[in-house]
Amino acid sequence: MTDVSIVVCYYNAEKWLEECIRSVYDQDFIGTIEFSLYNDGSKDSSYEIVERWRNLLEERGISVKLGGHSEPHPKGVGFAKNCAVRQSNGEYICFLDADDVLRKDRVTKQYEATKDNKNIITGSQIWREPEGSTVRFTEWANTLTPEQLYTQMFTSHGPTVVMPTWFCAREVFERVGGFNEGGKGVPEDMLFFYEHIRQGGSIQRVDEPLLMYRYHPEATTFSIHEDTIWGHRIAFFQERVLSKWSKFTVWNAGKQGRKFYRSISQHNRNKVLSFCDVDEKKIKKGVYIYEDSEEMPRPKVPIIHFSQAKPPIVICVKQALTSGSFEENLASLGLTEGRDYYHFN
Incomplete structure (x- = not known):
């Protein structure tokens, strides 16, 4: 069995694929590497780029597995x-x-961090290209x-370990059962x-920027509707956090706090x-009235100062948007994150 399989799926990626493959070729890992690529019906020159690199990679000692389809639409x-993943064997x-x-x-850094734990996803810090893209997100992801x-896995930034930095044992993939195959618009x-996480899996991050995470308008992320992400976040938060609480306060009597309140189940409302x-x-x-509620009388929720x-x-x-005033207010309460509060922003 190969030590590590680097897996890439691509669709019309000719703008970036050359640089991506070169970075695989340049890995300094002393173990065995396999490069598994799957072509999701590309219509550009992506496949030709892969073929040009195939012999070079194999001469370098990196075995190459290729798969794909030529159907009219990506799957x-x-x-x-x-x-x-399934055509690989690392x-x-x-x-x-x-x-x-x-x-x-x-590969070297993450292999060393992961090799003794077959139930963990290891990520890393990132840097963005173009420089200065998504500054708040990048700082958040790199400093957690x-x-x-x-x-903070429930926030709008998504998984706290950025997906293109994931490194894990094959057992993790098999245990979860792979990625959802619902297609475009699904946050797989x-x-x-x-x-x-549901299955008791662990997460960690190598605190070095090991990946250039490119930002561009063609990224798959932009094909997923905000409401879809919101619905999954709400469901997971209710399952993991609200199910354990008998009472709680919502910080933000404005648009986002009210949206959160309306989105949770009646039991949790x-x-x-x-609200504070x-x-x-x-x-x-003094009070928020849930006008669209099917309950009668309609729920009325007090609005108080955060200090109460x-x-x-x-x-x-949202964090890091108030020149530090929100963070100061939160710190003044002397609370412990994960016990006394969670961010859902």
């Missing part, structure tokens, strides 16, 4: 990723997107503490990540003690 990222799997680039020591990898990475906020106008109003909030708290305020 989707989840399907293609599953095919790329003991460990290193995921890579066709538009991203590996640092030359990525080991504890926050678990406590998020669903895989959630199922891994009945647990809400109050800093906005005097909202606090002066009773934990546990669901925070529906």
Whole structure:
């Protein structure tokens, strides 16, 4: 069995594929590497680029597995990723997107971090191209503490371990059952990540930027509707957090806090003690009435100042957008993340 399979699925990736493959060729890993590529019906020169590199890779000692189809339409990222993994045979799997680039020591660093744990997904820090893209997201992903990898997995940024940096034992993939193959518009990475956590899986991050995570408007991420992501996040949060709480407070009496309240089940809405906020106008109003509720009388939820909030708290305020004032207010309460509050922003 090969030590590590680097897996890539691609669809019309000719703009980036050359640089991606070169970064695989340049890996300094001293073990055995297999490169498994699956062509999801590309119509451009992507396949020709792969073929040009095939002999070079194999001369370098990197075995190459190729698969794909030529049907008129792509079958989707989840399907293609599953095919790329299942045609490979590495003991460990290193995921890579066709538009991203590996640092030359990525496989070495993540293999060393993962080899003693067959139930963990190991990620890494990233850098963005073009430089300065998604600054808030990049800072968030790169600076989460080991504890926050678990406590902040419900935020809108998605999995706390960025998917193109995933490295894991093949057992993780098999245990989860692969990626959802629903096609375009399905957040297959998020669903895989959630199922891994459900099954007691662990996560960690190598605190070095081992991947150039390219930002461009053609990225698959942009094909997934925000409401789809929201629905999966709500369901997972209710399952993992709200099911364990008898009462809680929602921080944000504005649009996002109200949307969260309306999205959770009636059972969980009945647990809400109050909304809390800093906005005097909202606090002066005194109450939020859920006008669209099927319950009669319609629920009325008090709105109070954040300093009066009773934990546990669901925070529906975006981080790093208030010049530090939100963070200062939260710190002033002396609460513990993961026990007294969770971010859902």
